[in-house]
Amino acid sequence: MQSNTARGATLRGVKVRGVTLGVGRPAIIVPIIAATAAEARAAAHRLATEDAIDLVELRVDYLHCVLDGPRTAALCREVRHVLARHPLIVTFRTGAEGGMTPIGDEAYVAFYDHVLNAAGPDPLPDLVDVEFNRGRHVVRRIVTAARGAGVGVILSSHDFAGTDSAPALVDRMRAMQDFDVDIVKLAVMPRDGGDVLNLLAATYEMRTRWADRPLITMAMGGVGVVSRLAGEVFGSAATFGTLGQPSAPGQIDAHDLRHCVDIVHGAAAPDLRVAGTPPHGAIP
Numbered sequence: 001m002q003s004n005t006a007r008g009a010t011l012r013g014v015k016v017r018g019v020t021l022g023v024g025r026p027a028i029i030v031p032i033i034a035a036t037a038a039e040a041r042a043a044a045h046r047l048a049t050e051d052a053i054d055l056v057e058l059r060v061d062y063l064h065c066v067l068d069g070p071r072t073a074a075l076c077r078e079v080r081h082v083l084a085r086h087p088l089i090v091t092f093r094t095g096a097e098g099g100m101t102p103i104g105d106e107a108y109v110a111f112y113d114h115v116l117n118a119a120g121p122d123p124l125p126d127l128v129d130v131e132f133n134r135g136r137h138v139v140r141r142i143v144t145a146a147r148g149a150g151v152g153v154i155l156s157s158h159d160f161a162g163t164d165s166a167p168a169l170v171d172r173m174r175a176m177q178d179f180d181v182d183i184v185k186l187a188v189m190p191r192d193g194g195d196v197l198n199l200l201a202a203t204y205e206m207r208t209r210w211a212d213r214p215l216i217t218m219a220m221g222g223v224g225v226v227s228r229l230a231g232e233v234f235g236s237a238a239t240f241g242t243l244g245q246p247s248a249p250g251q252i253d254a255h256d257l258r259h260c261v262d263i264v265h266g267a268a269a270p271d272l273r274v275a276g277t278p279p280h281g282a283i284p
Protein backbone atom coordinates (compact mmCIF):
# COMPACT_ATOMS: atom_id res chain seq x y z
CA MET A 1 0.00 0.00 0.00
CA GLN A 2 1.33 3.37 -0.95
CA SER A 3 0.42 6.22 1.31
CA ASN A 4 1.76 9.08 -0.78
CA THR A 5 -1.44 9.50 -2.70
CA ALA A 6 -1.64 13.28 -2.80
CA ARG A 7 -1.87 14.30 -6.45
CA GLY A 8 0.21 17.29 -7.41
CA ALA A 9 1.94 17.17 -4.04
CA THR A 10 4.04 20.23 -3.27
CA LEU A 11 7.70 19.44 -3.39
CA ARG A 12 9.85 20.74 -0.60
CA GLY A 13 13.43 21.37 -1.57
CA VAL A 14 16.17 19.86 0.56
CA LYS A 15 18.91 22.19 1.74
CA VAL A 16 22.29 20.63 2.37
CA ARG A 17 24.86 23.17 3.47
CA GLY A 18 24.61 25.90 0.83
CA VAL A 19 22.99 23.66 -1.80
CA THR A 20 19.23 23.36 -2.28
CA LEU A 21 18.13 20.26 -4.13
CA GLY A 22 14.79 20.12 -5.92
CA VAL A 23 14.51 23.77 -6.84
CA GLY A 24 15.96 25.38 -9.94
CA ARG A 25 19.04 24.17 -11.78
CA PRO A 26 19.95 20.55 -11.06
CA ALA A 27 22.93 20.06 -8.76
CA ILE A 28 26.08 18.45 -10.13
CA ILE A 29 27.49 15.57 -8.12
CA VAL A 30 30.96 14.15 -8.67
CA PRO A 31 32.07 10.81 -7.25
CA ILE A 32 35.40 10.14 -5.57
CA ILE A 33 36.71 6.80 -6.81
CA ALA A 34 39.77 5.82 -4.76
CA ALA A 35 41.38 2.56 -3.73
CA THR A 36 43.26 3.99 -0.74
CA ALA A 37 42.62 6.58 1.95
CA ALA A 38 45.51 8.69 0.63
CA GLU A 39 43.96 8.76 -2.85
CA ALA A 40 40.56 9.67 -1.41
CA ARG A 41 42.07 12.53 0.60
CA ALA A 42 43.95 13.84 -2.45
CA ALA A 43 40.77 13.72 -4.55
CA ALA A 44 38.86 15.58 -1.83
CA HIS A 45 41.48 18.33 -1.80
CA ARG A 46 41.19 18.68 -5.58
CA LEU A 47 37.38 18.78 -5.53
CA ALA A 48 37.18 21.22 -2.62
CA THR A 49 38.14 24.10 -4.90
CA GLU A 50 36.03 23.02 -7.90
CA ASP A 51 33.38 25.61 -8.65
CA ALA A 52 31.67 23.56 -11.37
CA ILE A 53 30.33 21.02 -8.89
CA ASP A 54 27.78 21.18 -6.09
CA LEU A 55 28.16 17.94 -4.11
CA VAL A 56 30.67 15.11 -3.81
CA GLU A 57 29.95 11.42 -3.42
CA LEU A 58 32.52 9.19 -1.73
CA ARG A 59 32.04 5.74 -3.26
CA VAL A 60 33.45 3.79 -0.36
CA ASP A 61 32.93 0.44 -2.09
CA TYR A 62 36.04 1.21 -4.18
CA LEU A 63 38.23 1.53 -1.06
CA HIS A 64 40.40 -1.48 -0.18
CA CYS A 65 39.77 -0.72 3.50
CA VAL A 66 35.97 -0.47 3.19
CA LEU A 67 35.23 -3.53 5.29
CA ASP A 68 37.21 -1.97 8.15
CA GLY A 69 34.22 0.07 9.36
CA PRO A 70 35.91 2.29 11.98
CA ARG A 71 38.76 3.18 9.62
CA THR A 72 36.46 3.99 6.72
CA ALA A 73 34.12 5.96 9.00
CA ALA A 74 37.06 8.09 10.17
CA LEU A 75 38.04 8.68 6.55
CA CYS A 76 34.48 9.83 5.75
CA ARG A 77 34.72 12.49 8.45
CA GLU A 78 38.10 13.59 7.21
CA VAL A 79 36.89 13.86 3.61
CA ARG A 80 33.88 15.85 4.81
CA HIS A 81 36.24 18.27 6.54
CA VAL A 82 38.51 18.63 3.52
CA LEU A 83 35.60 19.32 1.16
CA ALA A 84 34.68 22.41 3.15
CA ARG A 85 31.65 23.98 1.40
CA HIS A 86 30.76 20.99 -0.84
CA PRO A 87 28.32 18.60 0.84
CA LEU A 88 29.41 14.96 1.06
CA ILE A 89 27.33 11.87 0.24
CA VAL A 90 28.72 8.56 1.51
CA THR A 91 27.70 5.64 -0.69
CA PHE A 92 28.40 1.95 -0.23
CA ARG A 93 27.20 0.74 -3.63
CA THR A 94 26.86 -2.99 -3.22
CA GLY A 95 27.88 -5.61 -5.76
CA ALA A 96 24.19 -6.31 -6.45
CA GLU A 97 23.64 -2.74 -7.74
CA GLY A 98 26.75 -2.13 -9.80
CA GLY A 99 29.17 -1.54 -6.90
CA MET A 100 32.62 -3.02 -6.30
CA THR A 101 32.10 -4.86 -3.03
CA PRO A 102 29.51 -7.50 -2.20
CA ILE A 103 28.23 -7.23 1.36
CA GLY A 104 25.56 -8.96 3.46
CA ASP A 105 22.67 -7.12 5.07
CA GLU A 106 24.04 -7.12 8.64
CA ALA A 107 27.47 -5.92 7.54
CA TYR A 108 25.80 -3.22 5.41
CA VAL A 109 23.84 -1.92 8.41
CA ALA A 110 26.93 -2.18 10.62
CA PHE A 111 28.96 -0.21 8.08
CA TYR A 112 26.52 2.70 8.14
CA ASP A 113 26.36 2.50 11.94
CA HIS A 114 30.11 3.09 12.00
CA VAL A 115 29.80 6.01 9.59
CA LEU A 116 26.92 7.60 11.49
CA ASN A 117 28.43 7.15 14.94
CA ALA A 118 32.08 7.87 14.18
CA ALA A 119 33.71 9.97 16.86
CA GLY A 120 36.08 12.79 16.02
CA PRO A 121 36.38 16.52 15.63
CA ASP A 122 35.40 16.60 11.95
CA PRO A 123 31.75 16.76 10.89
CA LEU A 124 29.75 13.72 9.80
CA PRO A 125 28.88 13.33 6.12
CA ASP A 126 25.83 15.30 5.02
CA LEU A 127 23.98 12.42 3.35
CA VAL A 128 24.22 8.64 3.15
CA ASP A 129 22.97 6.57 0.22
CA VAL A 130 20.85 3.56 1.13
CA GLU A 131 19.70 0.90 -1.34
CA PHE A 132 15.95 0.34 -1.46
CA ASN A 133 16.48 -3.24 -2.67
CA ARG A 134 18.08 -4.17 0.64
CA GLY A 135 14.53 -4.39 1.96
CA ARG A 136 12.29 -2.60 4.39
CA HIS A 137 13.99 -3.84 7.54
CA VAL A 138 17.50 -2.83 6.51
CA VAL A 139 16.36 0.52 5.13
CA ARG A 140 14.46 1.38 8.30
CA ARG A 141 17.41 0.60 10.55
CA ILE A 142 19.78 2.82 8.60
CA VAL A 143 17.24 5.63 8.22
CA THR A 144 16.66 5.59 11.99
CA ALA A 145 20.39 5.74 12.67
CA ALA A 146 20.83 8.57 10.15
CA ARG A 147 17.96 10.56 11.65
CA GLY A 148 19.52 10.11 15.10
CA ALA A 149 22.83 11.42 13.80
CA GLY A 150 21.27 14.36 11.95
CA VAL A 151 22.42 13.00 8.58
CA GLY A 152 20.18 13.02 5.48
CA VAL A 153 19.28 9.93 3.46
CA ILE A 154 19.12 9.30 -0.27
CA LEU A 155 17.17 6.13 -0.98
CA SER A 156 18.38 4.66 -4.25
CA SER A 157 17.52 1.93 -6.68
CA HIS A 158 19.57 0.72 -9.65
CA ASP A 159 18.52 -1.59 -12.44
CA PHE A 160 21.62 -2.54 -14.45
CA ALA A 161 19.70 -5.19 -16.38
CA GLY A 162 17.15 -3.01 -18.12
CA THR A 163 14.32 -0.49 -17.80
CA ASP A 164 10.81 -1.20 -16.57
CA SER A 165 7.72 0.44 -18.01
CA ALA A 166 7.03 4.01 -16.91
CA PRO A 167 4.10 2.99 -14.64
CA ALA A 168 6.28 0.37 -12.94
CA LEU A 169 9.02 2.96 -12.39
CA VAL A 170 6.50 5.40 -10.91
CA ASP A 171 5.23 2.65 -8.56
CA ARG A 172 8.80 2.00 -7.48
CA MET A 173 9.53 5.65 -6.75
CA ARG A 174 6.27 5.99 -4.83
CA ALA A 175 7.15 2.96 -2.73
CA MET A 176 10.57 4.53 -2.09
CA GLN A 177 9.02 7.84 -1.11
CA ASP A 178 7.00 6.03 1.57
CA PHE A 179 10.18 5.81 3.62
CA ASP A 180 11.20 8.74 5.75
CA VAL A 181 14.04 9.78 3.44
CA ASP A 182 15.12 13.11 2.02
CA ILE A 183 15.71 12.22 -1.62
CA VAL A 184 14.64 9.37 -3.91
CA LYS A 185 17.11 8.24 -6.61
CA LEU A 186 16.44 5.88 -9.50
CA ALA A 187 18.88 4.64 -12.16
CA VAL A 188 18.02 2.31 -15.03
CA MET A 189 19.89 0.78 -17.96
CA PRO A 190 18.15 1.61 -21.25
CA ARG A 191 18.50 -0.51 -24.41
CA ASP A 192 17.29 2.29 -26.66
CA GLY A 193 15.61 5.67 -26.77
CA GLY A 194 12.27 4.12 -25.88
CA ASP A 195 13.66 2.99 -22.54
CA VAL A 196 15.07 6.47 -21.94
CA LEU A 197 11.61 7.86 -22.59
CA ASN A 198 10.20 5.47 -19.99
CA LEU A 199 12.62 6.86 -17.41
CA LEU A 200 11.87 10.46 -18.37
CA ALA A 201 8.09 9.89 -18.47
CA ALA A 202 8.22 8.24 -15.05
CA THR A 203 10.30 11.12 -13.68
CA TYR A 204 7.88 13.67 -15.06
CA GLU A 205 4.81 11.89 -13.71
CA MET A 206 6.40 11.37 -10.34
CA ARG A 207 7.55 14.97 -10.13
CA THR A 208 4.25 16.49 -11.21
CA ARG A 209 1.80 14.16 -9.48
CA TRP A 210 3.31 12.38 -6.54
CA ALA A 211 6.66 13.69 -5.36
CA ASP A 212 6.85 15.74 -2.18
CA ARG A 213 10.63 15.59 -2.05
CA PRO A 214 13.45 15.81 -4.60
CA LEU A 215 14.05 13.02 -7.11
CA ILE A 216 17.28 12.18 -8.86
CA THR A 217 16.86 9.98 -11.92
CA MET A 218 19.07 8.85 -14.73
CA ALA A 219 19.17 6.45 -17.62
CA MET A 220 22.71 5.06 -17.62
CA GLY A 221 24.91 4.17 -20.60
CA GLY A 222 25.47 6.09 -23.83
CA VAL A 223 21.85 6.38 -24.99
CA GLY A 224 20.81 7.56 -21.56
CA VAL A 225 23.05 10.62 -21.60
CA VAL A 226 20.19 12.96 -22.50
CA SER A 227 18.65 12.20 -19.11
CA ARG A 228 21.82 13.42 -17.40
CA LEU A 229 21.88 16.66 -19.41
CA ALA A 230 18.20 17.63 -19.52
CA GLY A 231 16.76 16.05 -16.37
CA GLU A 232 15.58 19.45 -15.10
CA VAL A 233 12.85 19.56 -17.75
CA PHE A 234 11.38 16.32 -16.42
CA GLY A 235 12.01 16.89 -12.72
CA SER A 236 15.37 15.43 -11.76
CA ALA A 237 17.08 17.48 -9.05
CA ALA A 238 20.69 16.42 -9.65
CA THR A 239 22.99 14.74 -12.13
CA PHE A 240 26.27 12.87 -11.78
CA GLY A 241 29.37 13.86 -13.75
CA THR A 242 32.98 12.81 -13.48
CA LEU A 243 36.35 14.43 -12.86
CA GLY A 244 38.41 11.30 -13.26
CA GLN A 245 37.05 7.79 -13.27
CA PRO A 246 33.26 7.52 -13.78
CA SER A 247 31.25 5.62 -11.18
CA ALA A 248 28.57 4.48 -13.63
CA PRO A 249 28.25 4.13 -17.41
CA GLY A 250 27.22 7.27 -19.26
CA GLN A 251 28.67 9.88 -16.91
CA ILE A 252 30.40 12.71 -18.76
CA ASP A 253 33.05 15.22 -17.71
CA ALA A 254 31.65 17.44 -14.95
CA HIS A 255 32.72 20.69 -16.64
CA ASP A 256 30.99 19.69 -19.88
CA LEU A 257 28.00 18.59 -17.84
CA ARG A 258 27.83 21.90 -16.04
CA HIS A 259 27.92 23.71 -19.36
CA CYS A 260 25.07 21.59 -20.80
CA VAL A 261 22.96 21.80 -17.64
CA ASP A 262 23.38 25.58 -17.64
CA ILE A 263 22.30 25.78 -21.30
CA VAL A 264 19.17 23.72 -20.60
CA HIS A 265 18.42 25.69 -17.46
CA GLY A 266 18.90 29.06 -19.19
CA ALA A 267 16.55 28.09 -22.01
CA ALA A 268 13.96 26.08 -20.10
CA ALA A 269 13.61 27.77 -16.72
CA PRO A 270 11.39 30.68 -17.90
CA ASP A 271 8.99 28.26 -19.64
CA LEU A 272 8.99 25.89 -16.68
CA ARG A 273 8.05 28.79 -14.45
CA VAL A 274 5.20 29.87 -16.74
CA ALA A 275 3.84 26.39 -17.40
CA GLY A 276 4.20 25.33 -13.80
CA THR A 277 5.81 22.13 -14.96
CA PRO A 278 8.73 20.84 -12.93
CA PRO A 279 10.50 22.26 -11.19
CA HIS A 280 7.92 24.84 -10.28
CA GLY A 281 8.32 27.17 -7.33
CA ALA A 282 11.24 29.50 -6.97
CA ILE A 283 13.64 29.25 -9.86
CA PRO A 284 16.69 31.36 -9.26
Ligand SMILES: O=C1C[C@@](O)(C(=O)O)C[C@@H](O)[C@@H]1O
Pocket residue numbers: 031057059091093129156158185187218220240247248249251
Ligand atom coordinates in the same frame (compact mmCIF):
# COMPACT_ATOMS: atom_id res chain seq x y z
O1 LIG B 1 23.35 6.26 -7.70
C1 LIG B 1 24.25 6.81 -8.30
C2 LIG B 1 24.07 7.24 -9.68
C3 LIG B 1 25.09 6.58 -10.57
O2 LIG B 1 24.82 5.21 -10.64
C4 LIG B 1 24.96 7.16 -11.99
O3 LIG B 1 24.40 6.47 -12.83
O4 LIG B 1 25.42 8.28 -12.22
C5 LIG B 1 26.48 6.85 -10.02
C6 LIG B 1 26.63 6.37 -8.58
O5 LIG B 1 27.93 6.68 -8.11
C7 LIG B 1 25.59 6.98 -7.71
O6 LIG B 1 25.64 6.43 -6.43
